[in-house]
Structure formats: C-alpha cells, structure tokens
Amino acid sequence: MNLTIGIITVSDTRTTATDQSGNLIRSLAAEKQFTVIGPLIVKDDCQEIQTAYQTLCQQNVDVIITNGGTGIAKRDVTIEAIQPILKLEIPGFGEFFRSLSYQEIGTHAMASRTVAGFDHADHLLFALPGSTSACRLAMEQLILPEVYHLIKERRK
Structure with a gap:
C-alpha cells in the first residue's frame, strides 16, 4: 500500500x-517511500489552516501532518x-507523544x-x-511505525 502524506506548516514567521x-x-x-505533498506554509489562522487542509484533501492524500500552532499561546490555533x-x-x-516528550x-x-484522528x-x-x-520524535517513534496499521484498521 503506497500512502500519500500532505504536510502543513503553521507559522507566522517560517x-x-x-x-x-x-x-x-x-x-x-520520503525515506520510507511515501509520496509527499508540501509542506504548505500557512499563518496561525484557523481559516488558512482549514483551507490548506482542504487543498490537500482534494489532492487525494491519505495522511495530513501539521506542524506548529499546538501550544498554549493565544496565537496557537x-x-x-x-x-x-x-x-x-x-x-x-497525544498521550504517547506527551509521555515520550516528557x-x-x-x-x-x-x-x-x-x-491525531x-x-x-x-x-x-x-x-x-x-x-x-x-517532529522527529513523533515521526520516528509514533507516526512512521504505526501509520500503515492505523490506515488499515480504519479501512476495514
């Protein structure tokens, strides 16, 4: 099964x-042979994030990974x-990520x-x-080892 991953970077400065x-x-x-689209770079803005998400969905991605804007600052949306x-x-x-991050x-x-969902x-x-x-921690220890399993289970 070849999966396509779309990436969205959420940042006001990048x-x-x-x-x-x-x-x-x-x-x-890409090292794991996924087809990759992006990263699309958008501002910390709900509408811009949702628009980028819809853009990737229209390109038939299987997985969308965002990075940025997940903290507790007022601009993190x-x-x-x-x-x-x-x-x-x-x-x-989220539970595993926070545990590993800790x-x-x-x-x-x-x-x-x-x-995730x-x-x-x-x-x-x-x-x-x-x-x-x-991002390295999440990709190497959680996402890449489990993404095929998660997709397979959901598509049953």
Missing part, C-alpha cells in the same frame, strides 16, 4: 527556506482549526496539545508541535 520541521517531516516520509474536522480522535497518540524536555511537555473522509491527521525535535 518560509520555505526556514521551515526545518516541515522539511524534516518531508524527508523522513491549529487545534481549534482542526478539531471540528475530526470525526474520530485517537487519544493514544522524557526529553520534562514538564514542558504538558503544554503540547498534540492530537480521522476526518469524515477517513483522512488520517496528526497535529504536531513546530519544534524540529518534537
């Missing part, structure tokens, strides 16, 4: 040249943008609102922090 996290996600996914889109949340993803950064991990059309979504090390 550009194509400075998007280390989006490019890392792209590189790690990724979760507010995507939570209404989720039909089925996968709570274990091992690396301590109690700062509690501020991460990382989530499926939308109405069964696209699998992961919302990651913007930190490059957090």
Whole structure:
C-alpha cells in the first residue's frame, strides 16, 4: 500500500527556506517511500489552516501532518482549526507523544496539545508541535511505525 502524506506548516514567521520541521517531516516520509505533498506554509489562522487542509484533501492524500500552532499561546490555533474536522480522535497518540516528550524536555511537555484522528473522509491527521525535535520524535517513534496499521484498521 503506497500512502500519500500532505504536510502543513503553521507559522507566522517560517518560509520555505526556514521551515526545518516541515522539511524534516518531508524527508523522513520520503525515506520510507511515501509520496509527499508540501509542506504548505500557512499563518496561525484557523481559516488558512482549514483551507490548506482542504487543498490537500482534494489532492487525494491519505495522511495530513501539521506542524506548529499546538501550544498554549493565544496565537496557537491549529487545534481549534482542526478539531471540528475530526470525526474520530485517537487519544493514544497525544498521550504517547506527551509521555515520550516528557522524557526529553520534562514538564514542558504538558503544554503540547498534540492530537491525531480521522476526518469524515477517513483522512488520517496528526497535529504536531513546530519544534524540529518534537517532529522527529513523533515521526520516528509514533507516526512512521504505526501509520500503515492505523490506515488499515480504519479501512476495514
């Protein structure tokens, strides 16, 4: 099964040249032979995030990975943008991510609102922090090892 992954970077400051996290996600996914679209870079704005999400859905992606905007700052709105889109949340993803993150950064991990789930059309979504090390942790320890299993289970 060949999966297509779409990437959205949520940031008020990143550009194509400075998007280390989006490019890392792209590189790690490409190494595992996924077809990759993006990263699309959008501002910390609910409408822009949802528009980018819809753009990727129209390109027949299987998985959408966002990075950025998952913290607790007032301008962090990724979760507010995507939570209404989720039909089925996968709570274990956020729980495992925060647990693994705690091992690396301590109690700062509690501020991460990382989530995963499926939308109405069964696209699998992961919302990651913007930190490059957090994206590496999520990709290497959670997403890449489990993405095929999650998609297979949902498509039963």
